[in-house]
Amino acid sequence: MGESTDAGTSQPSHDVIRWLEAGRIPAHQALARMRAADEQARARRTIPLEDRTPAAARIVAELDQLVGLQAVKRQVHEIWALVEVQRLRQRAELASEPHTLHMVFSGAPGTGKTTVARILGRLFRVLEVLPKGQLVEVERADLVGEYIGHTAHRTREAVRRALGGVLFVDEAYALARGSDKDFGREAIDTLVKAMEDHKSEFLLILAGYPQEMTAFLHANPGLVSRLPIHLNFPNYTTLELLQIADTMLAEREYRMTAEGRESLLQKLGHSIQFGAGGAGNGRLVRNLVERATRRQAVRLMRQQRELTRTELMTLESSDWEQDG
Amino acid sequence: MRDAVVVGRPRVGKTRFVEALSSYLGRVETSSASLPVEDPLRRGRRGDGVLSPVTVRDRRGRPWLRLVDTAALRDEIPDHAETRRAMAVSLARLQEAAIVFHLLDAAQAGRLSGYRPPLLDLEMRAYGLTRPLYVIIATKSDMPAAAEGVRRIRTRFPEDLLIAVSLPNRRGLREVRRLLLVHAAR
Numbered sequence: 454m455g456e457s458t459d460a461g462t463s464q465p466s467h468d469v470i471r472w473l474e475a476g477r478i479p480a481h482q483a484l485a486r487m488r489a490a491d492e493q494a495r496a497r498r499t500i501p502l503e504d505r506t507p508a509a510a511r512i513v514a515e516l517d518q519l520v521g522l523q524a525v526k527r528q529v530h531e532i533w534a535l536v537e538v539q540r541l542r543q544r545a546e547l548a549s550e551p552h553t554l555h556m557v558f559s560g561a562p563g564t565g566k567t568t569v570a571r572i573l574g575r576l577f578r579v580l581e582v583l584p585k586g587q588l589v590e591v592e593r594a595d596l597v598g599e600y601i602g603h604t605a606h607r608t609r610e611a612v613r614r615a616l617g618g619v620l621f622v623d624e625a626y627a628l629a630r631g632s633d634k635d636f637g638r639e640a641i642d643t644l645v646k647a648m649e650d651h652k653s654e655f656l657l658i659l660a661g662y663p664q665e666m667t668a669f670l671h672a673n674p675g676l677v678s679r680l681p682i683h684l685n686f687p688n689y690t691t692l693e694l695l696q697i698a699d700t701m702l703a704e705r706e707y708r709m710t711a712e713g714r715e716s717l718l719q720k721l722g723h724s725i726q727f728g729a730g731g732a733g734n735g736r737l738v739r740n741l742v743e744r745a746t747r748r749q750a751v752r753l754m755r756q757q758r759e760l761t762r763t764e765l766m767t768l769e770s771s772d773w774e775q776d777g
Numbered sequence: 778m779r780d781a782v783v784v785g786r787p788r789v790g791k792t793r794f795v796e797a798l799s800s801y802l803g804r805v806e807t808s809s810a811s812l813p814v815e816d817p818l819r820r821g822r823r824g825d826g827v828l829s830p831v832t833v834r835d836r837r838g839r840p841w842l843r844l845v846d847t848a849a850l851r852d853e854i855p856d857h858a859e860t861r862r863a864m865a866v867s868l869a870r871l872q873e874a875a876i877v878f879h880l881l882d883a884a885q886a887g888r889l890s891g892y893r894p895p896l897l898d899l900e901m902r903a904y905g906l907t908r909p910l911y912v913i914i915a916t917k918s919d920m921p922a923a924a925e926g927v928r929r930i931r932t933r934f935p936e937d938l939l940i941a942v943s944l945p946n947r948r949g950l951r952e953v954r955r956l957l958l959v960h961a962a963r
């Protein structure tokens with residue numbers, strides 16, 4: 454019991470304030486982290502049974518540390534509580550429904566869907582909902598075959614690999630693409646059958662862009678009732694993207710000048726406002742960060758002299774510029 | 778008794794605001810005794826504009842509010858350990874406060890071409906909104922260009938509580954007091 458409650462919470466706010474004092478982080482970052490710590494604390498308060506399952510608490514804390522995704526976090530806390538309570542009810546010999554936990558994840562690429570799916574697999578393993586908790590990630594091309602029967606076979610094969618864990622079908626709406634003769638239909642039917650045949654032996658997650666998923670589910674009402682849990686992954690806000698950039702840079706031991714941060718902020722704001730599908734997601738940040746580190750490298754190599762440690766670490770405003 | 782903390786970037790008018798508001802509210806007393814021993818505020822440094830908290834009492838002498846001035850938060854990581862320490866104290870105070878007055882310099886916002894709040898202020902606001910009461914105080918509203926500044930700040934944060942304050946002509950203090958009467962007495 455002793456170590457359990459705070460097991461997974463990495464940055465209580467007194468640590469954050471100490472980091473500020475030590476000159477490790479600027480004030481705006483301290484504020485962002487204090488806010489995250491607050492959110493975590495609040496989320497924890499809603500879970501009464503947490504200290505009974507330290508392993509689960511640790512995994513959920515990992516989820517809580519992801520940037521943004523407040524609604525997803527809240528729902529996962531609810532699912533967690535539900536599973537715990539059902540188990541306690543069983544122990545108390547009260548009626549307990551076996552829960553259907555198949556899910557739909559709506560969100561653009563790079564908004565954290567796969568990351569959350571992986572965390573859920575592990576969570577359900579420690580909660581003993583799933584025996585193994587592995588994540589098997591597939592898309593249309595992995596399921597749909599070239600002749601009748603081929604698709605059913607490939608889909609069953611994917612389900613078999615996912616037994617005991619999570620089958621994550623990315624861009625699932627693509628299964629409904631094309632004509633009636635399309636084999637995507639066969640894949641959907643096989644998945645539905647697998648959910649019947651292997652009840653509570655695996656967890657199915659269908660993921661994809663929000664609008665496409667809505668249309669897809671609309672066209673397949675049989676699926677909707679079997680996938681009762683819907684999680685929405687909104688595009689990140691500018692500040693959230695900046696927080697992601699901070700984390701990425703810290704991991705890679707880079708840092709930004711104040712002007713560099715402003716440039717990045719402008720750039721992120723601009724992409725969110727004017728960008729197409731790619732804007733507002735984590736991949737955008739990764740691309741910007743990678744390009745900036747390349748540009749920094751070129752800039753530094755042009756200086757025909759010894760480079761300081763600080764210079765090697767620092768990304769300047771010009772490193773974030775568009776051209777080149 | 779609740780804490781109302783006054784935060785903002787350097788020279789936005791925090792210290793003057795606390796002074797003016799305390800004298801406007803009356804029945805105040807400054808106490809440094811309540812601060813923890815290692816607190817830099819105890820050393821009476823005023824260089825960074827840090828004052829000891831001010832306790833405000835009601836007619837019967839009961840304390841109902843603590844007004845807390847803070848050292849400015851800066852965009853950069855300051856070189857001086859003392860300055861960083863003062864900022865750390867500011868954040869600790871902020872965390873304990875139920876009421877946050879976030880000061881933005883309206884004169885400056887009006888002068889700049891195109892008001893873009895710096896990241897620090899955005900994060901400050903985002904944190905402030907997690908507290909029970911968060912109020913933007915647009916300061917120096919008597920100065921040239923401040924009217925435009927107030928308008929820009931309001932446009933940028935249309936949903937927030939905002940009070941324009943000017944100390945020379947005591948504008949805005951009454952509204953601040955009214956808010957405090959509602960929110961502090963809990």
Ligand SMILES: Nc1nc2c(ncn2[C@@H]2O[C@H](COP(=O)(O)OP(=O)(O)O)[C@@H](O)[C@H]2O)c(=O)[nH]1
Binds near residue numbers: 792826849919944
């Ligand atoms: N005109 C005008 N000047 C102000 C007002 N409030 C503060 N100031 C000036 O702004 C400067 C900074 O004020 P101060 O309280 O020391 O700022 P702090 O660093 O935030 O504590 C001082 O020169 C003040 O006189 C105001 O309402 N009107």
Ligand SMILES: [Mg+2]
Binds near residue numbers: 791825827847848
């Ligand atoms: Mg001051």
